[in-house]
Amino acid sequence: MSSESLLKPSPLIPVTRTDIVQSLIDGVDRYNPDNVSILEDYLGQQLQNEEYDLMANLAILKLYQFNPHLVNEHVIINILVKALTAIPNPDFNLCLYLLHESSLADESITKLTELQQCLEQARFREFWEIYGDESCKELASEATGFEDAIRKVILTTITMAYQSISVNLLSSYLNYNPADKEFESFIQSRGLEIKEEVVHIPKNADNDAKPTVIRENIKFEQLTKVVGYSNEL
Amino acid sequence: MYQEGFEEEIDLSSDIDLLTNNVYTEVEEELDDESLQQMQLLLQQQYAQQEIPEVVKNFIIYFHRNILENNVYELHGIYENSFNRLTEKFYAKTPWPEADFIAPLVNEDQVFLTLYRELYYRHIYSKLTQTLTIEHRFHSYENYCDLFNYILNSGGPVSLELPNQWLWDIIDEFIYQFQSFCNYRNRLKNKTKEEIALLRENVQVWSCYSVLNVLYSLITKSRITEQLLVSKHGGDMIEAAGEYGSRPLYKMLGYFSIIGLLRVHCLLGDYTLALKMMDNIELNKKALFARVTACHVTTYYYVGFAYMMMRRYADAIKAFSHILVFIARTKMYHTRSYQFDQINKKGDQMYALLTICIALCPTRLDENIHTHLKEKYGEHLIKMQRGEEGLQTFEDLFLYACPKFISPIGPNFEDPNALVQSIEPHLHHAKIFLAEVRHQILIPTLRSYLKLYTTMGIDKLAAFLDIDSDELRIQLLIVKQKSRQQKWIKGTLLEGEYVTTSDLDFCLKQDMIHIAESKVGRRYGDWFLRNINKFQDIIAGMDFHN
Structure with a gap:
């Protein structure tokens, strides 16, 4: 049995990220509206190849936040769809925080938020019911392997309990x-x-729930002062 | 000594006598417009100068001299004490004299006047909020542009030196005024036509891009990132710092800009980017931010808040507890500081945020913090654990303690709706956060039942809770998910792994719940260390008497 949790945070640096994207994420070039297409293309690649890069997608939303004329609803939806597959990581909410207040009222985004709520609240049957609607399926249609990715999310929750x-x-x-x-x-x-x-x-x-007793762990740093006294003797 | 000079009580009556002499009668009527204006300015200056108390004049002259001499030590006293004392005495209800009026006192020194205006507007923003006009906002912005232009674009590093506290306050205030402007712009409802026209024509004033540009430029110019890397991994510091970065003014402005960006990104709702700013800064007592208390507090407030919004409650609790312990321990030192009220307010807000985090992720706290939290928010905490009815308390605390969020794009002036409807970014953030809280609202109830048993059938527990067994299974899965959290272990602030953050765990074998509780063993370490230290003190004391 491994001692590591089955849950894994979204990687800070996914292997699929190119140097160009990396430099966009790290530097001030991330604010240059001209670069949005590079990031949008990268999102397209993620959708096609079942990859995922949260930081790059957040960078797109950041550009949208500052430049409303760039906003592409379609891209936002795809980003949110990808974030659904990362649950229980907080990615979906992190994306929502960056959207304009009025976007939360958007019909497609409301639908996706409903799906998110279902997954977060372990209401899996409800999730599939809502998702079963054709218009809803359409939203996730560009994300290859979406259904299986969601099944993996669900199965992880189940295998944890x-x-x-x-x-x-x-x-x-x-x-x-x-x-x-x-x-x-x-x-x-x-x-x-x-x-x-x-x-x-x-x-x-x-x-595997086992009763344990948590013992304190005294670090060497805590003892430096005490060890120091021995010098004075 | 000058210091004593301006503190003495002065007799204002002589000034008042001077004012009553009517100087205006001497102006000849044939003067053309331009010279008339000049004359008027001159007269205004004279008039205003006569109104300036002698101690304030002396103070300004002394202040100017120390700026010229780069006397950081004296400037520290001027900035933290004298200026605030004079404000209390003479300018509690009016602004300081306008820069134009004091210009003759300082030989029209533009750099000094820019610095003076920084204080002048800051005073209006903080003490005379009621009189703050759109012109003040615009002029203060221009003044910051002048200041940063001078620092960044003078063809080489400038020789100016200022106390760290002031440098921090410059960055802090710059962001504060930016945030204040954004919120002002979002409420068109009660504005006059003239104000709206001004906002519409000057979209570049206090724009996100211009503010970020300043902060990033200071970081680049100071090569602070390179400097931090060298101090972490070793290397040639002088080479890393370069000609700008080796000067304290640039180094500190660069460093404070990193913390400034942490804040700006939080205000914009970009929590990952906020924490990413801190990639090269380690959170420990040796860090530079700890040199200025206000900066220290700000850093932890925003780090904690960002963690909380990323559902990393354990990390948020750690950040808030750390700084609250610090504030409690140093209370006696900063009671006299001009920022005492501000630090106290932030402290209070952090207790509120800590209460939210504790409700979502029950954790043992430092004893003092725990006592204080119970005093202040004990009742809130109980309410928050009572299911649905607790949601309102979560919302109240969140709205009280959250930062003043920014909606980066101003209102759409073409849209008639924008004139009546204001943009309230904090409600947007509260809504998303509370949806998150709503998921876990039943956990405390469920936990209290689970704690009583080691094994239990699903049906039986469902009956106790008066819900059906399908719903109970759902709730159990939520308990399980929420008991795992990403938590920092090593590396940058954004790193972390999922760990168990709950003392209660369970597993399901079909229809049976098996429950296990972990207990914390007694802690001996602290007790022994404290007493060893005490003992050592006693021994040291005895030696001294011999």
Whole structure:
């Protein structure tokens, strides 16, 4: 069993980031409106190749924040769609904070926010219900592998809490028919086993609750003064 | 000694006598317009100068001399004490004399006059808010432009030296006035046609780009990033600093601009970028920001706030606790400081933010902080843990303690709606944050039940809570997710890994909940260290008497 949580923050420097994008993120060039297309193209690449770069996408929103004439609703939606796949990281909210106040009333953004709320609140069946609507599916249509990415988000939440869970329950969370072959292959691809209508999840750092006693950890720095006294003897 | 001179009570009656002599009668009527204007200015100057108390005149002359001599030590006293004392005495309800009127006293020294105006406008902003006009805002902006132009574009480093405190205040005030202007511009409702026209014609005044440009330019010019890297990893500091950065004025302005950007980005809602600004600054007592108390407090307030908005409550709690302990310990030193009220207010706000964080992520606090928090916000904390009804308390505390957010783009002047509807960026941020809080509003109730058992069936607990078992499963998943948080371990402030931040954990085996609570063992270290120190003091004392 590994001691590390299953949750991982969105990487600060994803491997897919090019030097050009890196220099945009680090320097004052990030404020130059001419550079927005470089970042938008990079977002296109993320959508196509199932990659994700939060910092670069926030840089787009920053440019939009300062230059309303650049704003492209379509790009904002794609950024938010990608942020949904990063839950439970706070990325989606970090994007919302950068949007103009009036954007929160936008129909598509409201829809995506509903989806976000469902995922954050573990209301997975509700998520799929809302998502099932064609207009909603359309919003995420450019993000390759979106549905599977969401399933991974959901499954991570489940594997953090459960050691075993009934097939019926899990398949409903993942929006599969329990008899479906796809369900079985998805479960197996994530290293889980199905035995007698129950999915067994190996122990990990998050689903293995053990009572512990937290002992204090005295650091050497705390002792420097005391050690110093020995010099005076 | 001059210092004593201007503190003496002076007799104003002689000045008043002078004023009653009517000088205007001597002006001849045939004068053409231009010379008339000049004459008027001269007369105004004379008139105004006569009104300036003698001590203030002496003060200005003395102040000017020390600026010329770069006497940082004396300037420190002038800036922190004398100026504020004179303000209390003579300018509690009126502005300081206009720079034009004191110009003859300082040989029209433009650099001094720019610095003087910095104080002049700052005084109006802080003490005479009611009389603040759009012209003041514009002129103060121009004055900052003059000051930064002089510092950045004089063809080489300028020889000016100022106390750190003042340098920090320049950056701090520059951002404050920017923020104040943005909020002013967002409320067109009660403005006159003239004011709206002025705003419309001068969109570049206090624009985001111009403010960021100043801060980034100071950082670049001072090569502060390079300097910080050298102080961290070693290397040639003189080479890293360059001809500008090796002067304290540039170095400190560059450094304070980093903290300034931390703040500006928070005000704009860009929390990741805010913390990214701090990439090369380590949060410890040796850091430069600790040299100026106000800067120290600001740094932690915004770092803590950014963490909170990124859901990193444990990191936010650490930042707030650290600085609140510092404020409590140094209270006796800054009671007399002119910034005492401001620091206290920030401290209060941070207690409110700390309460929010504690409600979302129960954590053991430093004992003093805990006592103080209970005194101030104990009742709030209880309410916040009572489910739905607690939401209002979260909102109240958030709105009280959040920074004054900026909406970077002014109103759309073409849109008639903009004239009646003001832009309220803080409501935008509160709304998003509170949606986040709403998810976890039932956690405290659930936790209190879980704490009582080691194993329990889902159905049974659902019955206790009076919810259906599907809903309970959902709530349990939320408890689980929220008990993991990204937390700083090493590296830059943005780095961190997910760790458990809750003392209560559980796992589900189909329909059974298995609960485990971790307990904190007794802490001996602090007690022993304290007593070893005490003992050592006693021994040292005994030696002394022998």
